[in-house]
Amino acid sequence: MSEWHDVAGVDDVSDGEVLGVAAGNVPVALFCVGDAFFALHDLCSHGAARLSDGYVDGDCIECPLHQGLVSIRTGKPKSAPITDPVASYPTRIVDGRIEVEIP
Numbered sequence: 001m002s003e004w005h006d007v008a009g010v011d012d013v014s015d016g017e018v019l020g021v022a023a024g025n026v027p028v029a030l031f032c033v034g035d036a037f038f039a040l041h042d043l044c045s046h047g048a049a050r051l052s053d054g055y056v057d058g059d060c061i062e063c064p065l066h067q068g069l070v071s072i073r074t075g076k077p078k079s080a081p082i083t084d085p086v087a088s089y090p091t092r093i094v095d096g097r098i099e100v101e102i103p
């Protein structure tokens with residue numbers, strides 16, 4: 001059964017930034033693009049790298065290890081060497097806090 005987790009305040013991550021957080025025991029990379037928040041599993045699908053240590057490039061995150069790109073909005077791979085998607089989690093705002101739903 002899925003569960004919502006309070007992970008950060010809406011002011012903790014700004015437009016164009018990424019923040020590494022934990023949703024229960026799941027590592028999550030939390031993004032703000034424009035005024036919307038997105039959450040991805042905080043592990044590259046290509047290797048042992050945290051996406052929250054990478055670089056935001058528009059609506060993609062660039063992995064810090066081999067510079068593959070992943071869509072912040074969907075988790076889909078956008079450039080080599082990444083071929084598998086990264087899990088994307090729903091977000092919502094409750095009383096100024098960002099919550100992430102983990103399945």
Ligand code: FES
Nearest residue numbers: 044047063066068
């Ligand atoms: S570990 Fe992320 S691109 Fe290789």
